[in-house]
Amino acid sequence: MGGLLLRLLLAGLLGCLASGALGGDGQVVPWQVADAGREAFSRPMAGLAEAERERFFRGRSLFNQSWVVAPAKDDRLDGLGPLYNRLACVSCHARNGRGLPPESPGERMQSMLLRLSVPGVGPRGGPRPHPVYGDQFNEEAIPGVMPEGRAELRWLESRRRLPDGSVVSLRRPRLSFRELGYGAIGQVRISPRVGQQVVGMGLLDAVPDATLEALAAEAKPDGVKGRVNRIGSEPRELGRFGHKANMSSLRAQIAGAFLGDLGITSTLHRQENCTSVQAACRRALTGGEPELDDAQLDDVEFYLAHLAVPARRQVALPQVQQGEVLFARVGCASCHRPALRTGDSPRFPGLAGVDIAPYTDLLIHDMGPGLSDGRPDFQASGREWRTPPLWGIGLAGLISERARYLHDGRARSLTEAVLWHGGEASMARRRFEALARREREALLAFLESL
Numbered sequence: 026m027g028g029l030l031l032r033l034l035l036a037g038l039l040g041c042l043a044s045g046a047l048g049g050d051g052q053v054v055p056w057q058v059a060d061a062g063r064e065a066f067s068r069p070m071a072g073l074a075e076a077e078r079e080r081f082f083r084g085r086s087l088f089n090q091s092w093v094v095a096p097a098k099d100d101r102l103d104g105l106g107p108l109y110n111r112l113a114c115v116s117c118h119a120r121n122g123r124g125l126p127p128e129s130p131g132e133r134m135q136s137m138l139l140r141l142s143v144p145g146v147g148p149r150g151g152p153r154p155h156p157v158y159g160d161q162f163n164e165e166a167i168p169g170v171m172p173e174g175r176a177e178l179r180w181l182e183s184r185r186r187l188p189d190g191s192v193v194s195l196r197r198p199r200l201s202f203r204e205l206g207y208g209a210i211g212q213v214r215i216s217p218r219v220g221q222q223v224v225g226m227g228l229l230d231a232v233p234d235a236t237l238e239a240l241a242a243e244a245k246p247d248g249v250k251g252r253v254n255r256i257g258s259e260p261r262e263l264g265r266f267g268h269k270a271n272m273s274s275l276r277a278q279i280a281g282a283f284l285g286d287l288g289i290t291s292t293l294h295r296q297e298n299c300t301s302v303q304a305a306c307r308r309a310l311t312g313g314e315p316e317l318d319d320a321q322l323d324d325v326e327f328y329l330a331h332l333a334v335p336a337r338r339q340v341a342l343p344q345v346q347q348g349e350v351l352f353a354r355v356g357c358a359s360c361h362r363p364a365l366r367t368g369d370s371p372r373f374p375g376l377a378g379v380d381i382a383p384y385t386d387l388l389i390h391d392m393g394p395g396l397s398d399g400r401p402d403f404q405a406s407g408r409e410w411r412t413p414p415l416w417g418i419g420l421a422g423l424i425s426e427r428a429r430y431l432h433d434g435r436a437r438s439l440t441e442a443v444l445w446h447g448g449e450a451s452m453a454r455r456r457f458e459a460l461a462r463r464e465r466e467a468l469l470a471f472l473e474s475l
C-alpha cells in the first residue's frame with residue numbers, strides 16, 4: 026500500500042492523458058474519475074495494484090449481493106435477519122448513490138429507513154432504543170419471525186414565493202405505522218433517513234479529527250457555528266458518517282449497517298438486533314458467529330474507501346464560474362467547504378495527505394425547526410445535521426431514478442433543498458432567495474457541475 030499515492034499519481038497522469046480526467050483547475054486529481062455516466066459512482070480510484078483491485082471487486086460483490094437465510098449452502102453469505110430492512114447494501118445505495126423516499130403512502134420504503142428511540146440515554150451515550158421495536162424499524166423478517174410492521178409516509182405540501190416572484194412548492198413528510206407486529210408502539214421518536222451516496226468514503230475517513238475540531242473552533246460569519254458530534258464513552262470518538270455524524274469511522278458505519286439494515290453480525294456487533302421481547306427473533310438460527318468475518322468486513326471497507334469521486338463537468342462555462350463565486354459570496358462555503366486535506370491514513374496509507382474538494386466540513390449544524398426530526402442522536406439535537414458532501418451531487422438524478430435531496434429525500438430540486446436551510450444557514454438561504462433569477466441559475470449550474 027505504501028507506494029499507492031505515487032501509483033495513484035502516475036496512473037492518474039496516464040489516465041488524464043488518455044481520458045482527460047482533469048480537476049476543476051486543470052490539475053491532475055487521482056481520486057477522481059472522468060465519468061459522467063450512470064456508473065460514475067462505481068469506479069475504483071486509479072492506481073490500485075492488481076491485488077488491490079481484486080480486493081476492491083471482492084468488496085463490491087459483498088456490497089451488491091443478496092444475503093440469504095441461514096443455513097445455506099454457502100455459509101459465507103448466510104445469516105440474513107432475523108429482522109432486517111433489505112437483502113443487500115446496494116438496495117439502499119443503488120449504483121452507490123443515494124436512496125429515495127416513497128412518493129405516496131401506498132409505496133414501500135425501498136431505500137429509506139426509520140431510526141427509533143425514546144427519551145433517555147442508551148448504550149454508549151447514544152439514543153435510547155424503543156424497548157420493543159429497538160433503534161431501527163425493520164419491515165422485514167425471515168420465515169417464522171414476525172416483521173415489525175409497515176411505515177407509511179405522506180407528504181404535506183406548502184408554497185414559498187421568492188422575491189423575484191417565482192413560486193416553489195416544498196413538502197415535508199408525515200409518518201405513521203400499520204400492521205405493527207409487536208403491539209402498540211406508543212410515544213416514539215422517529216428519524217426518517219434515505220441512504221447516502223458512498224463515493225470518496227476513504228478520503229472523508231482520513232480527514233484528521235484535528236481538522237474538524239479546528240473547523241468547529243474557527244470564527245465563521247453569519248452566525249454559522251458547526252460542531253463535532255461525539256459518540257461512545259470516554260474518550261469519546263468524533264463522529265463523521267451518517268446524516269447526523271453518529272458514526273466515528275467507515276468501518277464502524279459498515280458494521281453498523283450490516284447489523285441494523287441486513288441483520289448480519291460481525292466482530293464489532295456480535296448480538297443479533299432482537300429486543301428482549303422479540304422471542305422468535307432471539308431463537309432464530311444464526312449464520313455463524315459472527316456472520317460476516319473480518320476478512321469480508323475488510324473487503325467491503327476497502328471497496329467503499331476506494332470508490333472514486335466523479336470529476337467535475339462544465340468547469341469552463343462562464344455561468345458555472347459565476348455560480349462558484351456566488352456560492353462563496355452568499356455563504357454556502359462556510360459549511361460546504363470546498364477544500365480539505367486528508368491526514369495519516371493508517372488503514373489505507375495511499376489515501377494520506379491528499380487535497381480533496383468534498384464541499385463539506387463534516388460538522389453538525391443547527392438547520393432550524395423545518396428540518397428537525399425531534400430526535401437527538403448522541404450530541405446532535407433534532408435540528409442538527411451533518412453538512413453533506415456536495416461532490417457528485419450534479420449526477421444524483423442520473424445515478425438514482427430521480428433526484429432527491431436532504432436527509433429524508435423531501436427536496437425534489439436543488440432549489441427546494443436550499444430553501445429548507447434554516448437555523449445557522451438562514452443568512453445564506455436569504456441571500457440565495459434574494460439573488461436575481463440569472464444569478465440563482467448560475468449558482469445552481471455550479472452545483473450541477475460538482
Ligand code: HEC
Pocket residue numbers: 088110111112113114115116117118124135136137138218219220221222223226265266267268269271275278279282283286287325329
Ligand atoms: C435500508 C436501507 C439501507 C441499507 C440496506 C444500507 N444502507 Fe447504508 N445508509 C442508509 C442510510 C439511511 C444511511 C444514513 C444513516 C444515518 O444517518 O444514520 C446510510 C449511510 C451509509 C454510509 C455513510 C455515508 C456517509 O456519507 O456518511 C455508508 C458508508 C453506508 N451506508 C454503507 C452501507 C453498507 C456497507 C451497507 C450494507 C451492509 C448499507 N449501507 C446498507 C441506508 C441503508
Ligand code: HEC
Pocket residue numbers: 249250268352355356357358359360361390392396410411412413414418429430431432433439442443446449450453454457472
Ligand atoms: C450552516 C451550514 C450550511 C450552510 C451555510 C449551507 N448549507 Fe447546505 N446543507 C447543510 C446541511 C447540514 C445540510 C443537510 C440538511 C438535511 O439533510 O436535512 C445541507 C444540505 C444541502 C444540500 C442537499 C445535499 C444533499 O446531499 O441532499 C444542498 C444542495 C445544499 N445544502 C446547498 C447549499 C447551498 C447552495 C448553500 C448556500 C445558499 C448552502 N447549502 C448553505 C449545511 C449548510
